[in-house]
Amino acid sequence: MKKITLILFLLINIAFSQEQDYTNVFSNFDSIQKSSLTYHTNRLITVFNYEFVKSKKDSLREVTMTMKLDSIGKFNLIYIEKQNIDLQAFFTTLLEKIPSVEILNSNNKKAVNEFITCKFKLYPNADVSKLNAAIFEKETDTIKAIKELDIYPSFGNFKKNTNKEKSLNEFNKNITKHIQDNFIYPEYAINNNITGKTFVYFVIEKDGSVEKIIVTQAHPVLHFTGIDIISKLPKLKPGMIDGEPVRVSYGLPLTFRFK
Incomplete structure (x- = not known):
């Protein structure tokens, strides 16, 4: 029993220590909906939650932040409220890992220099496997x-x-x-x-x-x-x-x- 527990512990720690590759996460443009700014921001929030759990922070956070999608399709953090300023480096570093994306605006044209403000919660004890499935669109509990x-x-x-x-x-x-x-x-x-x-x-x-x-x-x-x-x-x-x-x-x- 101890051996099985040890193996599970090692597997969990290996999974947490591996750096997620997001290269292909934001390149699925098989529909207009999936190339929209809100769709990708929604997925980005899931990425934030996934990485937040991996960072092993121990308290629930409610975050309001503003990002800018620049001319080359990169998300940049430009504002985060004071009570979460300690997470600024966390978000900035993570956004640097997200590849450039080509997103459509409301007129179905390439979105550039657009601002996105979002409010969401980060759960320290969220289910990592469910978050991972949501990131790669393999989840069963989808938003309707x-x-x-x-x-x-x-x-x-x-x-x-x-x-x-x-x-x-x-x-x-x-x-x-x-x-x-x-x-x-x-x-x-x-x-x-x-x-x-x-x-x-x-x-x-x-x-x-x-x-x-x-x-x-x-x-x-x-x-x-x-x-x-x-x-x-x-x-x-x-x-x-x-x-x-x-x-x-x-x-x-x-x-x-x-x-």
Whole structure:
């Protein structure tokens, strides 16, 4: 028994000590969706989680950061909030290992010099094998598009309706009201006449919580309003397929303009 335990211990440590090769991770362009900025940022967050577990840090972290996709397709860290400044070197070093990518923007043209702001959690005890499977698209617990669902997510005050169209309309209406109730135009943007349209993407988990908030397009100072609004969403009733809760992606534009 001791011998088996020792072998398992050695195998685990060998796996943790091996440096992951990400050369081919960000080169899968077999669909428009897989060449989008949000898709690759989502996968990049999974890479962050995988490497965070390997680094053997012992506390859960909630991170908000801004990256820039430069003219040669490299992700660069340009901002991380103060409470996680000790992770700056961790992210910078890891992003240097990620190869250049060719990503399409909303107009299906090559994205260059684009900013991405995201908020996500790093779990020190996450399942490494599941994270690895997600990185290389071999996972079974995939994030579903909202159109794939049998029952759409809903707010706690809304009784789920068997009419899918009505149910989705009600969910969209509640999201819109939440945005209107929590929208604050950034003072810096007002003072500097900054306008634009951002795109906000997030994942509704199986328990109804919201994670992996990603904001793209327009000036990065506008991104933080989107992050703040979605962070304030209440716990939702999750989407369902075949009677089981599933992870669901949802995205919407957020426009900043002066009236």
